[in-house]
Amino acid sequence: MQPSRRVTIVDVARHAGVSTTAVSKVMRNAYGASPEMQIKVRAAIEELGYRPSAAARGLRGQTYTIGVMLPEMRNPFFADILDGVTEHLGGTDYQVLMAACCNDEPGEIRITEAMIDRSMDGVILIAPISSRRHLQKVARTVPTVVVGRHGTSPDYDTVTDDDFAGAGLVVDHLVALGHRRIAHIEHAERNPVRLKEMPNAQRADGYRHAMQAHGLGEFIDIASTTYTQQGGYLGAQQLLARAQRPTAIFAGADIVAMGVLDALTEAGVSVPEDISVAGYDDTMFAAFGPISLTTVDQAGHQMGANAARLLLDRIAERNRPTAQIKLSPTLIPRRTTAPIS
Amino acid sequence: MQPSRRVTIVDVARHAGVSTTAVSKVMRNAYGASPEMQIKVRAAIEELGYRPSAAARGLRGQTYTIGVMLPEMRNPFFADILDGVTEHLGGTDYQVLMAACCNDEPGEIRITEAMIDRSMDGVILIAPISSRRHLQKVARTVPTVVVGRHGTSPDYDTVTDDDFAGAGLVVDHLVALGHRRIAHIEHAERNPVRLKEMPNAQRADGYRHAMQAHGLGEFIDIASTTYTQQGGYLGAQQLLARAQRPTAIFAGADIVAMGVLDALTEAGVSVPEDISVAGYDDTMFAAFGPISLTTVDQAGHQMGANAARLLLDRIAERNRPTAQIKLSPTLIPRRTTAPIS
DNA sequence: TGTGATGTGAGTAACGTTTTCCACGATGTT
DNA sequence: AACATCGTGGAAAACGTTACTCACATCACA
Numbered sequence: 001m002q003p004s005r006r007v008t009i010v011d012v013a014r015h016a017g018v019s020t021t022a023v024s025k026v027m028r029n030a031y032g033a034s035p036e037m038q039i040k041v042r043a044a045i046e047e048l049g050y051r052p053s054a055a056a057r058g059l060r061g062q063t064y065t066i067g068v069m070l071p072e073m074r075n076p077f078f079a080d081i082l083d084g085v086t087e088h089l090g091g092t093d094y095q096v097l098m099a100a101c102c103n104d105e106p107g108e109i110r111i112t113e114a115m116i117d118r119s120m121d122g123v124i125l126i127a128p129i130s131s132r133r134h135l136q137k138v139a140r141t142v143p144t145v146v147v148g149r150h151g152t153s154p155d156y157d158t159v160t161d162d163d164f165a166g167a168g169l170v171v172d173h174l175v176a177l178g179h180r181r182i183a184h185i186e187h188a189e190r191n192p193v194r195l196k197e198m199p200n201a202q203r204a205d206g207y208r209h210a211m212q213a214h215g216l217g218e219f220i221d222i223a224s225t226t227y228t229q230q231g232g233y234l235g236a237q238q239l240l241a242r243a244q245r246p247t248a249i250f251a252g253a254d255i256v257a258m259g260v261l262d263a264l265t266e267a268g269v270s271v272p273e274d275i276s277v278a279g280y281d282d283t284m285f286a287a288f289g290p291i292s293l294t295t296v297d298q299a300g301h302q303m304g305a306n307a308a309r310l311l312l313d314r315i316a317e318r319n320r321p322t323a324q325i326k327l328s329p330t331l332i333p334r335r336t337t338a339p340i341s
Numbered sequence: 342m343q344p345s346r347r348v349t350i351v352d353v354a355r356h357a358g359v360s361t362t363a364v365s366k367v368m369r370n371a372y373g374a375s376p377e378m379q380i381k382v383r384a385a386i387e388e389l390g391y392r393p394s395a396a397a398r399g400l401r402g403q404t405y406t407i408g409v410m411l412p413e414m415r416n417p418f419f420a421d422i423l424d425g426v427t428e429h430l431g432g433t434d435y436q437v438l439m440a441a442c443c444n445d446e447p448g449e450i451r452i453t454e455a456m457i458d459r460s461m462d463g464v465i466l467i468a469p470i471s472s473r474r475h476l477q478k479v480a481r482t483v484p485t486v487v488v489g490r491h492g493t494s495p496d497y498d499t500v501t502d503d504d505f506a507g508a509g510l511v512v513d514h515l516v517a518l519g520h521r522r523i524a525h526i527e528h529a530e531r532n533p534v535r536l537k538e539m540p541n542a543q544r545a546d547g548y549r550h551a552m553q554a555h556g557l558g559e560f561i562d563i564a565s566t567t568y569t570q571q572g573g574y575l576g577a578q579q580l581l582a583r584a585q586r587p588t589a590i591f592a593g594a595d596i597v598a599m600g601v602l603d604a605l606t607e608a609g610v611s612v613p614e615d616i617s618v619a620g621y622d623d624t625m626f627a628a629f630g631p632i633s634l635t636t637v638d639q640a641g642h643q644m645g646a647n648a649a650r651l652l653l654d655r656i657a658e659r660n661r662p663t664a665q666i667k668l669s670p671t672l673i674p675r676r677t678t679a680p681i682s
Numbered sequence: 683t684g685t686g687a688t689g690t691g692a693g694t695a696a697c698g699t700t701t702t703c704c705a706c707g708a709t710g711t712t
Numbered sequence: 713a714a715c716a717t718c719g720t721g722g723a724a725a726a727c728g729t730t731a732c733t734c735a736c737a738t739c740a741c742a
Contacts, residue, residue, distance in 0.1 A: 019722045024700060032719060052458040055399030056698035059727040063396065065459065068440075073420040074625055081442060082414060095455040097408075097438040100423065114436040118395040118459075120404065233700055262630040284415055285626040289603040349728055360692045366729060373690060397728035589700040 007050045016044035021219035027052055028061075034160030040215050066311065067115035067123040068098045069108065076284040077253065077300050078126060081147060084304020085124060092312070094121070105130050110207055112138045122311045125149075132193055143314040145307045151197040157310040159325045160300060161298040163199045166329035167183050167250070168213075169296060170278045171333055175214050175247045178340035179276060182211065183221040183236035183246035185256055200227060203252050229253060232259025247275060247340055254286050254295055255280035257336075261291075272338035292335040299327050349389045353593045356386035368393055368470055369402075371579050397459035407458035407652065408464040409439045410449065416596065417625040418641050421465060422488060425645020428463060429637060432651070435462070446471050453479045466490075484655040487646045491614035492538040493665050498651040500666045502639040503542045507670035508547030508591070509554075510637060511619050514672055515589045516555050519681035523552065524562040524587035526576035526597055541568060545622060560587075568593060573600025581608055587680055588616060595627050598634055598677075613679035623673050633676035640668050 009027075010094050013020045013311055018041060020190055026041040033041070046048075054063045054152045068085060070078050084094050097120075099111045108130045115123050120142060126134060127148035138144055139155035147159045167184075174182050184207045187200035195201045202224065211220050223238045225231035232251055236259065251257040257279035271277050279286060282297035314320060350368075354361040359382060361493075365381040366679045374382075390420045395404045409426060411419050429436050438461075439453045449471045456464050461483060468489035469476060479485055480496035515523050525548045528541035536542045545563065552561045564579045566572035573592055577600065580587055580681075592598040600619035606613055612618050620627060623638040647666050656659060 006698090009700095010698080020436075020699080021701090021722060022720095025721090028700085030700095032720065037721080051454065051458050053698055055396045055404065056727090057700075058396030059394070059400060059698080059729090060700040061727095062700095063459070073414065073423060076415045076416050079414040079441075086441070095440070095452075095459075097440055099438055100420075100427070111436075113392065117392050118404070119437075228526075244374070258629050265630050285629065285632075288599050288626065288632065289606050290631045291629065347728090350730095362692060362694095362731090363690090363728080369730085372728095375690065378691080384737075397697090400699090400728080401730040402697095403730095484739080599710090601722055 006053070007048045008051070009052070012041065012044045012048055012050045015048055016040050021265070049096065055065050062121050063119050064095060065118070065120045066094050066096050067118075068096055068310075069111050069115070069123065069125045070098055070103065070184040071098045071103050071127050071129070075281070076251045077281045077298065080298075080300025081126060081250050081307070083308070084301040085308045087301075088305040088306075088308035090314075094312075095245035103129065105134070109134060113297045116141050122315050124307050124311060125313060129194070131199075132197070143311060143318065145305050145311045145314070147303055148199055149197050150199070150202060151193075151323065154322060157307075157314060157323045157325075159303050159307045159327070161199065161303065161329050162207035163329075164203035164209070166280065166296045166298070167203040168210040169329065169331040170250050170280070171210035171214065171296075173294070173333060174276060174278065175216070175338065177248075177276065177337060179248040180216055181219050181221070181244060181246040182248045182250060183217070183223065183239045184250045184251050185223045185225060185232060185239075185260065187227040195245040200252055207250060221246060221311055225256075227256055229255050229259040229262070232256035232261075233263045234259070236260040236263035237267075240264075240269070245275070246279070248278070248337070249275060250280075252280055253282040254281045254293060257293055257295070258276040258285075258291075261336075271336050273341060276337040276340075278300070279285065286332070286334070294334045295330050295332050296329045299331050302327055348389045349391070350391070352450070353382065353385045353389055356389055356466045357381050366597070374520050403462050404460050405436060406436045407435050407437050407649075408459075408461040409437055410452050410456070410464065410469065411439055411441045412444050412464045412468050412470070414441045415498045416622070418622045419638065421639075421641025422467060422645035422648070425642040425647075426649045427645075428642075429646045429649035430653075435653075444470065446475070450475060454592070456654065457482050463650050463656050465652060468540070470535070470539070471680040473538070484652060484659065486652045486655070488644055488648050489540055490538050491540070491543060492534075493663065495663060498643050498648075498650045498655060498664045498666075500651065500668070502540065502644065502670050503667050504543035504670075505547035505550070507621065507637045507639070508544040509551040510670065510672040511591050511621070511635075512548060512551035512555065513676060514635070515591070515595045515617060515619065515678065516557070518589075518617065518678060520589040521557055522560050522562070522585060522587040523557070523589045523591060523643070524564065524580045525591045526566060526580075528568040528572070528575060528599065529565040541593055548591060562587060566597075568597055570596050570600040570603070572614075573597035574604045575600070577601040577604035578608075581605075586616070589619070589678070590616060591619050591620055591621075595622045595624040595634060595636055599626075599632075602632075602677075613677050614682060619678055627673070627675070635675045635678040636672050636673050637670045639670050643668055 009020045009023050012023045023041050026038055101107045101111055122143040124145050136155050144156040146156050150160050186204040187194050190202055223235035225235040251260050257277055260277055269275055279293050279295040284294045286293040286295045350361045350364050353364045366383050367379055442448045442452055463484040465486050477496050485497040487497050491501055527545040528535050529540055564576035566576040592601050598618055602619050610616055620634050620636040623636045627634040627636045
């Protein structure tokens with residue numbers, strides 16, 4: 001009943017009457033163990049309830065641990081990605097551990113370093129906001145896949161949604177419903193590199209491009225705030241104050257659309273009769289009956305599965321050229337968008 | 342530019358002209374290092390960019406890692422708890438790593454074992470559904486705090502919400518609004534131990550008790566499904582089929598209330614005019630304008646902070662008697678509940 | 683001038699794996 | 713018959729840190 005000493009590989013080896021090398025080989029399915037040896041060793045492992053120490057393993061070889069960094073936990077879209085990752089890794093020996101971040105660069109640096117310190121075999125960074133320099137540094141130390149950030153690198157693989165096209169889907173949808181004054185709420189971004197690489201910037205670009213393509217360049221109207229509920233609230237207030245109010249608002253993220261709905265309700269504007277509203281992400285709550293938000297599905301599950309696959313490939317072959325996977329989003333029309341009246 | 346060898350404690354020691362013991366002491370703020378030594382060593386650490394290997398540390402001492410097990414990622418209530426944990430641990434050297442679970446016992450076993458294998462210094466288990474036996478086993482191996490599960494143990498500390506009282510708050514609120522036919526949707530539970538320990542069971546008990554206390558015993562009406570959106574949908578359908586429809590539905594969780602709203606909308610019942618609806622958890626979406634769900638706030642942030650505190654205490658002193666912390670919930674009235682018409 | 687404390691620092695043996703050899707016998711090839 | 717090849721298994725050296733033990737000053741006190 002006392003805190004009994006941990007069962008080690010030495011105990012297993014002795015119990016099976018073989019060397020520790022043999023046990024190690026069996027544990028790792030490594031080459032050089034005969035079938036009889038495998039059976040003998042596995043039996044001993046079973047009987048003793050042996051579990052290898054990740055710490056000791058990490059000192060020499062792998063830790064069979066994959067780290068996933070999330071910018072936050074409240075956006076269910078990230079849960080979709082994670083599901084894809086864990087599902088793909090389900091059959092393997094790898095264990096996924098996550099760390100949620102504070103959405104700032106120092107926090108991201110702290111977390112990535114913590115993962116490196118813990119000798120993780122690979123990391124998946126979801127929508128990181130760190131400088132490109134930092135990402136490269138991480139990727140040169142540990143196999144890395146970056147999800148939800150555009151731009152290519154020789155050091156890490158990427159998986160992204162085609163945000164440019166996704167924004168186009170929304171504009172197309174609204175134009176087909178007869179809207180012309182279609183406004184957009186974006187996440188303000190100054191940094192020139194991020195301006196190219198972050199999804200929010202791509203969405204804004206896609207919006208502009210689609211508006212031009214429909215000959216609606218003169219109606220382009222962007223409120224620049226943040227991707228938060230508060231940002232949506234403020235953005236909608238700005239747009240309502242325009243001389244010519246928009247008939248449709250394309251919020252860059254579902255959570256932004258929630259703020260928009262709050263502001264519109266407060267202003268006595270009804271949705272979708274007076275103004276149509278669309279979001280982006282297809283987060284869980286977008287589907288709830290009372291909300292029923294038109295939005296864009298990013299196929300988070302597939303993004304996660306692809307990220308996991310790329311990471312395993314890279315762990316297996318460190319110097320493989322990097323890959324960029326871009327997935328196509330789909331429009332999910334619901335009840336917050338309607339034909340113009 | 343080549344994968345340069347990692348900087349170790351030996352490099353730091355040589356660079357500072359001291360022993361590795363000294364460096365180790367400084368890293369851990371351990372006793373026995375003079376101020377001059379501290380300065381000298383810290384300078385060397387800085388210059389060389391040294392970071393200790395958690396794997397090597399784990400082999401002898403601590404890993405400075407705390408594991409948090411979550412039953413799922415989509416319930417934002419868990420994010421609140423996590424915020425509390427990370428905030429409390431912010432100033433320390435500990436790093437929090439999470440693992441999301443599949444909400445079944447094999448999955449929980451896999452995750453807890455993975456955390457033990459990785460020599461984590463402590464674990465926080467949030468709303469675990471595993472057998473008590475397994476929890477005890479984990480707690481005897483590694484310092485453990487269990488959050489959101491009632492029942493005491495000599496091996497682990499607990500932090501819970503007073504679910505019994507919380508359910509009472511909801512019933513009180515509805516009774517004050519004039520309701521008498523107040524129905525409840527619970528998460529079905531057979532296992533006798535869990536029946537006592539799980540929050541859902543406590544909520545159902547609290548509901549029954551409060552109804553009795555108000556002299557409404559005859560109106561007690563429970564639909565037994567699951568704590569999911571689907572469960573709420575089915576539960577509401579059952580309740581609508583009663584000879585005497587309830588005038589208020591208390592769903593055991595916010596996500597259940599979402600399903601209830603779907604079913605009511607589908608049946609042409611308006612909320613709160615025809616039927617009032619209340620949830621539990623005060624999840625993020627409950628506050629969204631179009632939903633505006635009356636619910637109960639569990640003070641997740643405080644739960645997390647308390648759990649972290651207890652865990653640090655237990656890590657410091659392993660054989661301290663265990664503590665049970667119970668936090669009081671508060672009712673958040675919103676627009677889905679109204680006086681009976 | 684001894685005699686303990688006390689404070690500071692170093693040497694060294696773990697910790698539990700994996701990896702790199704090497705040895706040995708069996709098998710195939712000239 | 714000589715020689716290479718292959719399959720199997722073991723011995724022992726890492727890996728980077730911490731815990732334990734001990735040595736050596738310094739200082740206070742009788």
